[in-house]
Amino acid sequence: EPEVTQTPSHQVTQMGQEVILRCVPISNHLYFYWYRQILGQKVEFLVSFYNNEISEKSEIFDDQFSVERPDGSNFTLKIRSTKLEDSAMYFCASSGQILYNEQFFGPGTRLTVL
Amino acid sequence: DQQVKQNSPSLSVQEGRISILNCDYTNSMFDYFLWYKKYPAEGPTFLISISSIKDKNEDGRFTVFLNKSAKHLSLHIVPSQPGDSAVYFCASPHNAGGTSYGKLTFGQGTILTVHP
Numbered sequence: 001e002p003e004v005t006q007t008p009s010h011q012v013t014q015m016g017q018e019v020i021l022r023c024v025p026i027s028n029h030l031y032f033y034w035y036r037q038i039l040g041q042k043v044e045f046l047v048s049f050y051n052n053e054i055s056e057k058s059e060i061f062d063d064q065f066s067v068e069r070p071d072g073s074n075f076t077l078k079i080r081s082t083k084l085e086d087s088a089m090y091f092c093a094s095s096g097q098i099l100y101n102e103q104f105f106g107p108g109t110r111l112t113v114l
Numbered sequence: 115d116q117q118v119k120q121n122s123p124s125l126s127v128q129e130g131r132i133s134i135l136n137c138d139y140t141n142s143m144f145d146y147f148l149w150y151k152k153y154p155a156e157g158p159t160f161l162i163s164i165s166s167i168k169d170k171n172e173d174g175r176f177t178v179f180l181n182k183s184a185k186h187l188s189l190h191i192v193p194s195q196p197g198d199s200a201v202y203f204c205a206s207p208h209n210a211g212g213t214s215y216g217k218l219t220f221g222q223g224t225i226l227t228v229h230p
Binding site: 004006031033035041042043044045048055056058091093095102103104105106107108110 | 148150155156157158159160163203205216217218219220221222223
């Protein structure tokens with residue numbers, strides 16, 4: 001069964017450092033998403049991506065964040081200068097349609113900013 | 115600004131009994147809802163969805179009911195099994211204005227514990 005994969009599973013970084021979180025969406029999906037979950041809080045939308053551009057982003061997704069699909073399989077989230085409050089689980093998701101269709105989530109990357 | 119709300123943080127049920135998880139939403143323009151299950155250290159896993167043209171959708175042990183007049187949906191699990199113990203989220207692909215761009219807005223989640 002196809003699945004979304006994410007690497008690394010856990011990333012520890014120092015405040016102010018850049019991190020890149022990687023995702024491989026399901027191969028025939030066209031819509032890609034990043035979400036995050038801070039410990040004890042609900043899952044929050046960060047950004048959606050379609051046709052090589054951002055289709056929507058949340059208030060959380062400021063200038064420190066960027067996304068890229070550098071090739072036909074990977075989808076990355078970059079945080080340029082991490083802050084303590086960026087510590088969270090980051091989930092990548094993909095779907096075959098934008099509406100009325102489930103999104104499939106990866107296992108997540110736990111980001112710890114020290 | 116909670117557009118999708120799960121007011122019960124936890125639910126404890128005996129194995130074999132019914133589990134009922136509830137979710138409320140604020141915007142009557144929301145027309146599609148999903149339930150996800152999440153185990154610790156894993157990503158959310160899709161369970162079942164419902165469109166507003168229906169008031170019920172069933173898949174095996176899982177049934178979702180939608181009450182549009184009350185802006186309420188519920189997930190029924192019958193019979194409950196210990197392996198169902200997880201966090202359950204309801205979600206809708208709409209923002210507060212009712213326009214959908216595919217992003218999911220999640221409820222806070224309900225921790226279900228099924229005791230053997």
